Amino acid sequence: MRANTTEKWFEDRVNKYGPISKLTLFGTPTVFIHGQAANKFVFTSNTLNNQQPPSVQTLLGKRGLLEVTDEDHKRLRGALMAFLKPEVLKQYVGNMDVEIKKHFEMHWQGKETVTVMPLMMTLTFNIMCSLLFDLEHGERRDKFVKWFKELTNGMWSIPINLPFTRFNRSIQATSRIQNMIMDIIHEKRSRMQEANYLHNDLISSLLSLRGDDNATLLSDQEIVDNVRVVMVAGHDTSSILLTFLIRHLANDPVVYAAILKEQEDIAATKSSEGLLTWEDLAKMKFTWRTALELLRIIPPVPAGFRRTRKDIELGGYLIPKGWQVCWAANMTHMNDSIFPEPSKFDPSRFENQASIPPYCFVAFGAGPRICPGYEFARIEVLVTMHYLVTRYTWKLCCNDNKFSRDPIAIPTQGLPINIEQKNRL
């Protein structure tokens, strides 16, 4: 992964061993499968459980969406979707707009050079703090960002909990984060007693949900674990997409010009103080198609795992109970019978999404575990791109066109760029 040869490794494997092959990964017998039918099986079969490395369970908790199955998964997912569904999120486009403009004022305005990747991490973290917790800027948010970085540093590390290991620092950070989220839950619960309290964040939404017997639908621990899962699942993924979009537009004047035109047309209808709306986002069709095409070529989640619940027969092979099953996005994303000329960057592939065969574009997964943050990611990417292209021009500082994976894609130097503000500011 560090040498960024993951895709090549998958391809070589398929060429050598065919569509289904076995190997040992992280010390566990694993079956590697790929292609449309294999994706359908991985994403929809109830003979498979979700499977995360042990470090992830320790750091994110046992009651998070990634760990639970069946009825518990449905209940917790339904609870998160009550906030993440488009009908609700559309009310928050203005809040995102405010947070994103603030980011550009604080971190870009007046600068000649910025490094994109860490800034996009900061931006998506702040968006989440505002929308998920309604957490004010200041000391508490600063502490949270510090602990969150420590938590994610150890996420894919070897889970050895000895003093001074990366994993040990992550465990300490996750326990501080747990305490902080618990405090926020208690504060929100008491504020919810106030007559005119507005539910305007994910935690308040989860606290307000009731089951059949009018008891709260989620326990406090379930809220803590799921908020951590959402923070982790939604942070790196969106930052990577934004970072690689900025890199791509610096190298592709045709796509850049089309996005600029689309965004300038929308900006022309707004006053300088006006906030973007849900209706404005609906007009950003070409910008979103460009983002989807980028996700096809560089999926932030390049592969994933499941575990068999029982012996399974697949394609004439027996996969024993307890084995890992590994899927990889690039094997369908770069298949020329599905996406002709797969290496060509062509946003028009997404003009008619219904024409893409099912289970072939899996940047957001598919089936019952398909990414619940799709709409959230779409809003943050579109609003960020709007302010970026209408207020700045940029050039890559160096030929930072390489990236490594950890397992997320990271430009080797963080993507430093030279920026210039447009006159509008």
Ligand code: HEM
């Ligand atoms: C460009 C941005 C994003 C990409 C490419 C992405 C990709 C994915 C993928 C591929 C999966 C499914 C993994 C599997 O089935 O093994 C997933 C699941 C998930 N994503 Fe995203 N994601 C993005 C943004 C977000 C955001 C912004 C949030 C939260 C606000 C989020 C929350 C989640 C959660 C909670 C799951 C687990 C769902 C479940 O197990 O039921 N994601 N994401």
